[in-house]
Amino acid sequence: MYDVIVVGAGPSGLNAALILGRALRRVLLVDSGEPRNARAHAMNGFLSRDGIDPAEFRRIAREDLAKYETVTVRDVAVASVSAGEESASVVLADGTTEQARSVLLTVGRRDRLPEVDGVAELWGQGVYGCPYCHGFEVRGQKLAVLGAETSAAHLAVQLTRYSSDVVLFTDGTPDFDEEAAAALKVCEVEVRTEPVEQVTGADGHLTGVRIGGETIARDAMFVKTPLDAHGELAEALGCELMDDGSVRIDEHGHTSVDLIYAAGEAARLPNWPSPWIHAITSAALGAMVALSIDHDLIVADVRSKFGM
Numbered sequence: 001m002y003d004v005i006v007v008g009a010g011p012s013g014l015n016a017a018l019i020l021g022r023a024l025r026r027v028l029l030v031d032s033g034e035p036r037n038a039r040a041h042a043m044n045g046f047l048s049r050d051g052i053d054p055a056e057f058r059r060i061a062r063e064d065l066a067k068y069e070t071v072t073v074r075d076v077a078v079a080s081v082s083a084g085e086e087s088a089s090v091v092l093a094d095g096t097t098e099q100a101r102s103v104l105l106t107v108g109r110r111d112r113l114p115e116v117d118g119v120a121e122l123w124g125q126g127v128y129g130c131p132y133c134h135g136f137e138v139r140g141q142k143l144a145v146l147g148a149e150t151s152a153a154h155l156a157v158q159l160t161r162y163s164s165d166v167v168l169f170t171d172g173t174p175d176f177d178e179e180a181a182a183a184l185k186v187c188e189v190e191v192r193t194e195p196v197e198q199v200t201g202a203d204g205h206l207t208g209v210r211i212g213g214e215t216i217a218r219d220a221m222f223v224k225t226p227l228d229a230h231g232e233l234a235e236a237l238g239c240e241l242m243d244d245g246s247v248r249i250d251e252h253g254h255t256s257v258d259l260i261y262a263a264g265e266a267a268r269l270p271n272w273p274s275p276w277i278h279a280i281t282s283a284a285l286g287a288m289v290a291l292s293i294d295h296d297l298i299v300a301d302v303r304s305k306f307g308m
């Protein structure tokens, strides 16, 4: 039996496995190979790894884990998890079943991209979600924002810190509030309301946005994507979920189901406005919850020694 099965080997699960391996815990880390930033060429803003290829980041993190002989990594999806009183069962997609004293869900989230021709192809390679992750690299360039909601207007205003040439493409009638409309004006963001026909690219780079048969030259686009949770496992377990699909956790990473913990983008405390959606915050939450799990296991061991 493992001490902990960690489901998901992104920054959160990898960091959790590292902390638990260093605590001599028997850990199984399993991953289905669909990290959220799979399409990105660079992972920015991660202390000491700024600008690293995300795949290289994961390779180095796994190399670090190889030092810890109590940690096993397997590339396979988890099909289901069930929690009993003293252990949890994890069924893997290859048909095997593993047992653990606790399970940590670090399954991440997925972006729901707008259905505009060209966006999916250029996602992470010219079309981005987050200025903190990719704004610096495109500073001073011709920027586009796609979206008709107030959040898109706010994003466009934010991007004027990076470039004086920002165009907001609403792809139809704008739906932003008066304050956002005023902010766009003050910040000199051009607003184009024509239907967007295509986001164009060449050699893996964004080149423009086509509206009304005309291509407006652009170097990068930002779009606020709704984030869907990989919530199937947590939901089937009966874990309490928040409105945005996040697994509800307490300060120690406990979910509402005994023996089941959650961390990373998949989880949040109820008083957080939203999940933290950066690699380093996911890694940090993974580490924090790993420390809590180890603490809970120590308490359980001591109690059982005293027959409590």
Ligand SMILES: Cc1cc2nc3c(=O)[nH]c(=O)nc-3n(C[C@H](O)[C@H](O)[C@H](O)COP(=O)(O)OP(=O)(O)OC[C@H]3O[C@@H](n4cnc5c(N)ncnc54)[C@H](O)[C@@H]3O)c2cc1C
Pocket: 007, 008, 009, 010, 011, 012, 013, 030, 031, 032, 033, 034, 035, 036, 037, 038, 039, 040, 042, 043, 044, 045, 046, 076, 077, 078, 079, 106, 107, 108, 109, 111, 123, 124, 128, 129, 133, 134, 230, 233, 263, 264, 265, 266, 276, 277, 278, 279, 280, 282, 283
């Ligand atoms: C295009 C793009 C660019 C980005 N750029 C940056 C950046 O520059 N800097 C930055 O800080 N952040 C960036 N991010 C955000 C960053 O990718 C996330 O914050 C980070 O990956 C979240 O880590 P996580 O461990 O919570 O989830 P993830 O990294 O998504 O990892 C979750 C893992 O769980 C696995 N999984 C899910 N379900 C199962 C299952 N049933 N069984 C087994 N495994 C499962 C998935 O395959 C995945 O590998 C970017 C995101 C995108 C989309």
